[in-house]
Amino acid sequence: MAGDMQNVDMTDPASMTQGPGLAVLTAGTQTGAVTTLIKSILDKAVTADLTFATGGAKLYALSSTAVTNAGIWPHTINKAVVTGEDGEDVAYFNSNLFYSYNYTSVVAGDIGMYDLATTFVDDWGSTIPVTGATALAGGVPHQFAQTAEFLYVTNGQYITKYDATNDIMTGQGLDFPVNSEAQSNVLSNDRLIISVNQPDLTGSNKCSGSIYKWNRYADSWDTDSIYGLGRVGALYVKDGVVFVFHQDLSSTGGYHLGYINGNQVKNVASYKGSIPGFNQVTEQEGFIIWESSGLLYAWGSGDLNLDARLFQYMDGGLTTVGGIASPFGTILAASNTSTTNYQLAKASGYDTACNWKSMLFDLTQNTSGPKASSFVDRIVVNFDILAANARVDMLLNKDKSGAGWGGAITGRISYTGDGAVGQKVFFPKTEAKNFRLELDWSNGNNVNPVKINSINIAGHTL
Numbered sequence: 001m002a003g004d005m006q007n008v009d010m011t012d013p014a015s016m017t018q019g020p021g022l023a024v025l026t027a028g029t030q031t032g033a034v035t036t037l038i039k040s041i042l043d044k045a046v047t048a049d050l051t052f053a054t055g056g057a058k059l060y061a062l063s064s065t066a067v068t069n070a071g072i073w074p075h076t077i078n079k080a081v082v083t084g085e086d087g088e089d090v091a092y093f094n095s096n097l098f099y100s101y102n103y104t105s106v107v108a109g110d111i112g113m114y115d116l117a118t119t120f121v122d123d124w125g126s127t128i129p130v131t132g133a134t135a136l137a138g139g140v141p142h143q144f145a146q147t148a149e150f151l152y153v154t155n156g157q158y159i160t161k162y163d164a165t166n167d168i169m170t171g172q173g174l175d176f177p178v179n180s181e182a183q184s185n186v187l188s189n190d191r192l193i194i195s196v197n198q199p200d201l202t203g204s205n206k207c208s209g210s211i212y213k214w215n216r217y218a219d220s221w222d223t224d225s226i227y228g229l230g231r232v233g234a235l236y237v238k239d240g241v242v243f244v245f246h247q248d249l250s251s252t253g254g255y256h257l258g259y260i261n262g263n264q265v266k267n268v269a270s271y272k273g274s275i276p277g278f279n280q281v282t283e284q285e286g287f288i289i290w291e292s293s294g295l296l297y298a299w300g301s302g303d304l305n306l307d308a309r310l311f312q313y314m315d316g317g318l319t320t321v322g323g324i325a326s327p328f329g330t331i332l333a334a335s336n337t338s339t340t341n342y343q344l345a346k347a348s349g350y351d352t353a354c355n356w357k358s359m360l361f362d363l364t365q366n367t368s369g370p371k372a373s374s375f376v377d378r379i380v381v382n383f384d385i386l387a388a389n390a391r392v393d394m395l396l397n398k399d400k401s402g403a404g405w406g407g408a409i410t411g412r413i414s415y416t417g418d419g420a421v422g423q424k425v426f427f428p429k430t431e432a433k434n435f436r437l438e439l440d441w442s443n444g445n446n447v448n449p450v451k452i453n454s455i456n457i458a459g460h461t462l
Contacts, residue, residue, distance in 0.1 A: 002311070003436065007295075007354040010311040011285045011302055015384065015451040016356065018441045019314040022333065023348035026066035033060065033069035034342045038334035040279040041325035042090040046097070046116070051327040053344070054087030054099050055334065059114065060344075064328035067344055072118060077101055079110055079123045089279065091144035093151050094164045098124075100142035100153055109136030111153065125169065129162065132169035136160065140200075143278040145185045145192060150216070152192055154182035154278075159194060159214070174214050174221065184235040184278040188242045192216050193260070195232040195244065207231055209246055211260065224263045230254075233275035238288060245275050245290065255292065257299055269299045269310040279323040284331055289313065291321045296333070315353065317345055350449045354441040360400060362434045363459075373433045373462055379411075379426040380456040386415040386422075387448035393440045398432035407432075413450055431462065 002008075007019035027033040036056025045051050053060045059075040061068040068074070077085040077099070084104030091098045097114040111125030121128060126135040136142060137156035145152045151162040152173070157180050161173030174192075176182065181200035186193050192214045201207045209232030212221040231247040241259050248254030255275060258267040273292030280291035287300035298313040316324070317335030324333045331347040363374035376396070391414035399406025409428045418424060437455065444450060 002356055003359045004357045005312050005355065007314050007351045008311055008356050009313060010309055011287055011298065011313075012451075013302065013306050015453045016311075017449045017451040018350040018352065018354040018444060018446075019312075020331065020347035021349040021351040021446050022315065022317055022345040024343050024345045025062065025332075027069040028067050028344040030340070030342045033067040033074050034334075034344050035074075036087075037320065037322045037336040037342060038344055039087055039322045040089045041323040041327065041332055041334065042092060043282055043325040043327055044092070045327050046092050049328065051325075052090050052092075052097055052099075052114075053323065053325075053334070054090050054101065055322055056087060057085040057101075059087065059090075059099055059112070059120075062344065064330065064346070072120075075114070075120055077112060077122050079103060079112075082106055082108075085122075088142040089144050089153075091146055091151065093144070093146050098144065098151065100125075100136065100144065102136075102138050102140070102142070104138070107138035109138050109140070109142055109155075111136065111142075125162075129169040130167040132171060134160070134169055134171040140181055141183050141278060143184050145187050147187060152185055152216075154185050154194065156181055158182070159185065159192065161216075174212075176212065176221075183233055186235045186237050186242060188237055188240065190216075191222070193235055193242050195235050195246075197231055202231075211235075211244060211265065226260070226263055226265060229265060231275060234278045234281045234290070236281045236283075236288060236290075238283060243288060245281070247275055257288070257290075268308060271297055271310065271312075273297075280321070282324050282326045282331065284326050287313075289324065289326070289331065291316055291324055291333075294319065294321050294335075296324065296331070314347065315351060317343055349446045350444070352441050352444045352446055354444070356439045358437040360434055360436050363461075364433050373431050374459055375462060376428050376430050376432055376435060376457065376459040378458045379428065379437070380423065380454075380458075381413060381426070382423050382453040382455075383413065384422065384451040384453065385420050386413070386418065386450065387420070388415055389445040390415045390448040390450045391441070391444045392450040392452070393443060394426070395438040395440065396428055396430070396435055397438060398430065398435040400434055400436070415448070 038055035041053040082103045088100040102109040112122040113124035140156040159174040161170045180198040209229040211226040233245040256267045257269045258265040276290040286302040287298040301308045318337045322334035336342045364372040394411040396409040
């Protein structure tokens with residue numbers, strides 16, 4: 001079990017290693033096609049090696065390797081008379097692409113439509129449906145959810161519903177209490193599940209979160225809805241189970257991942273950072289992946305026969321992380337630095353800004369007397385056979401007292417020093433009251449990693 005870590009890949013139950021690095025897609029920066037922070041990436045391919053994304057006043061087309069920067073792409077979202085268009089979400093529905101967005105000149109929002117050929121209708125939601133065409137609320141999340149016939153979108157105090165069969169838009173398909181703001185909605189067991197904050201406040205401001213369940217036809221939500229969660233964020237469906245990201249009611253920390261079980265949420269993991277938005281959760285190798293304060297975390301087992309584990313998986317890129325997705329089987333992450341640098345990158349190779357720290361081991365529990373300590377004799381590290389330039393540095397910190405340590409012993413595993421080996425034995429032969437083992441890949445390699453399989457520590461009491 002780890003006491004702390006940074007960018008460590010534990011998806012393989014047989015080892016832990018450096019988390020993935022990032023490689024920017026072709027035309028994936030402000031010098032190419034990406035001139036806005038991409039907020040949402042459609043988390044599936046529409047056709048072979050093609051999906052879409054939105055952010056700012058842009059709609060993007062992209063493949064697994066490049067952002068399209070030619071012809072009609074990127075498309076500028078331009079609703080007549082208004083300014084400040086800012087993309088929210090993208091959905092492939094009824095053989096067309098739909099994109100939601102807010103705008104600021106008049107605080108409101110809308111839905112655009114692209115026919116997958118050459119036609120864009122940026123004000124589709126407010127002009128085209130035969131019955132009930134309407135603009136959306138402004139400055140709020142607009143996540144899509146869909147069945148074969150219906151398209152739903154979070155819309156502040158409401159869920160807006162579009163009936164494609166009858167071409168009817170219902171702006172207030174479902175309404176929530178006053179001052180509520182819907183954050184995310186997903187379909188599960190033929191019901192719409194919606195996370196809602198009342199009011200939606202951030203920081204140390206206390207708010208109340210709820211998970212509403214709706215059969216999609218009744219005038220109100222179902223009686224087994226869930227209340228009193230604290231601030232809520234993204235919902236995500238994995239293997240038919242609805243997962244919820246939420247924060248303790250009276251805490252600015254205390255971030256949790258849980259799942260809906262009847263009329264309650266059962267937590268499976270706690271982490272630090274922030275609550276992801278609907279656009280910041282995906283899945284990779286059987287693990288749920290989400291963004292938290294610029295970093296990507298992972299939770300899962302990857303195998304039904306193994307226990308689940310939580311780990312901080314990889315870096316999100318630049319200062320602010322936007323949307324993440326895995327439409328082609330590899331993580332995509334959008335990010336920016338202020339209003340000057342933008343990128344869309346994919347997981348590639350290995351990061352070297354990686355470290356892992358064990359829990360603190362107390363060696364005084366089975367000893368007595370004035371010394372009350374033990375002796376660390378030997379550390380045996382097993383790993384995959386090293387390849388060129390692979391390296392990890394090891395540190396044994398001991399005798400922690402307050403904020404400091406009483407001593408440290410260093411070691412190194414490297415192809416340069418050890419060759420193509422799969423085991424190394426260290427003999428620290430040091431007395432300690434307690435210790436923590438640390439691994440640091442900062443001098444490692446982004447092509448050939450060091451994959452740690454096991455660490456065995458032996459010693460004796462004094």
